[in-house]
Amino acid sequence: MQTRGMELPKVGSIGEYIRDQRQQAKISLRQLATQAGVSNPYLSQIERGLRKPSAEILNQIAKGLRISSQALYVQAGLIDDREPDSDVLAAIRADQELSERQRQVLLDIYESFRKENQAEAAAEAERTSQNAQPGPEPSGTDTVPPEEGVAPSRIGRGQSEPKEG
Amino acid sequence: MQTRGMELPKVGSIGEYIRDQRQQAKISLRQLATQAGVSNPYLSQIERGLRKPSAEILNQIAKGLRISSQALYVQAGLIDDREPDSDVLAAIRADQELSERQRQVLLDIYESFRKENQAEAAAEAERTSQNAQPGPEPSGTDTVPPEEGVAPSRIGRGQSEPKEG
DNA sequence: TCAGCCTGCTTGCAATTGCAAACAGTTGAG
DNA sequence: CTCAACTGTTTGCAATTGCAAGCAGGCTGA
Known part of the structure; x- marks a missing residue:
């Protein structure tokens, strides 16, 4: 996983995480919404924790942010950040x-x-x-x-x- | 989708897949619904492709089936099944x-x-x-x-x- | 100054999700 | 034969999701 060396915030704050990533990318909420193909009000609500997006919306947002969707899934608690340590796994x-x-x-x-x-x-x-x-x-x-x-x-x-x- | 040349089952037939797994496990729809903590009518609808469950419901179903949630996510097209081609043996x-x-x-x-x-x-x-x-x-x-x-x-x-x- | 453009947020609504109550069919015991 | 217990499905509904239209504030250049 690409989040391996990264210090993860507390799982569940997917909105904060998305906002952080967006601000790091220095793009506005509307720009991200357009790039992600979601409505900007909805993205705003997601960032503020008012709505809980589906995995598909997370996938779209990930594309807009140019990060892996798995990183967002981990933040949203949909998957565990477990990667295979060995070839056997x-x-x-x-x-x-x-x-x-x-x-x-x-x-x-x-x-x-x-x-x-x-x-x-x-x-x-x-x-x-x-x-x-x-x-x-x-x-x-x-x-x-x-x-x-x-x-x-x-x-x-x-x-x-x-x-x- | 990046399948790396791997032959994947048809993504999207999550309902069929769940039914197959359930039948392999030889449990009834109601038993699985109970074990998964979802309603049995809803599980029935999912299996027949009438509804599209969220990742959380998939997670619950995976627990009921005693399989990894990731397997279901792959089937549902939420994640890519990108794994190395190395041999188990x-x-x-x-x-x-x-x-x-x-x-x-x-x-x-x-x-x-x-x-x-x-x-x-x-x-x-x-x-x-x-x-x-x-x-x-x-x-x-x-x-x-x-x-x-x-x-x-x-x-x-x-x-x-x-x-x- | 002010129009135009940008920013993020509010609001109402249609569609979807997940459930509970009920229905319909099957099976095996009495 | 009846009937309880099981099976999976139907139906109506509340809550949630995602959107479009619009609002409010800030910034910039003419």
Whole structure:
């Protein structure tokens, strides 16, 4: 997403956000309204929070502002500002051979794996700092066994779901 | 629309898509409406293309279906389904954040999903070839009423065709 | 000074959205 | 057979959305 490095205001103030962007672009409300193809009174109302525009109007406004519609959707709370950190996420979402439910199952499992790995990485970091003396063998043996216990149960759950799909 | 050469389902048939997802999940319209927190008549109208739901309603429906809201937004044409073309298998294998075991788990699940989908596609193809005559779907959905001949006339009279906007 | 143009806002209204109440058809148990 | 419980649809209506016409104030150049 293009808003990645940007400091986001509180979601919900889509009107303020639009006004900010417009003022940054140094165009009048009427100019934006014309460029966006919406009525200027309506745009005024939107900026002041009196009306709540549909996604399509947001899309038009985004075009007028020359920013991504997704940035406005995020501000309006229609989508989460979540982007794929990895190719796996992107690939799963893009795979046309999966149904939506299957896709979601895979995503959930993948995320839980990553959380698990991050927890382990944190635990390992702490253990490493505690064990200032050289002795990698104890930490190595502790890392392997807990993982085996966790993963099989995930398998079992993952495979019972797809039967519905 | 920038589809990057990707073969997308026809955008705009959000109602069909929702009905498909609902039927895949094997829940009734009323059950989904309850789970989604929308009225069942409205959901019925949405599925039949009589109404055009807002993004918020789509979000609610997605929750009821347990799929991502983004999938519905894509179908409704609110966002572009712009994802990389990378392969799921390759991505999983290349992901350094996964342990070997986790990697294998995901691969196994992914493969079983694909097998399942292929089996379904084959079964559907066979079923389609057996039912050469047009008529109510014999796919086990006995709940589909045969009074479709009545409803379309109502549509024509009640309101003009919803504009694509 | 003042007309013309700009700015953003007010107001009334048609169309649309989403709902509740009711309707109509189907199914399975008694 | 009846009937309760389920299914999806019809209908009328309140609230909301988006617009067009107009208002009010500010600025500029003749």
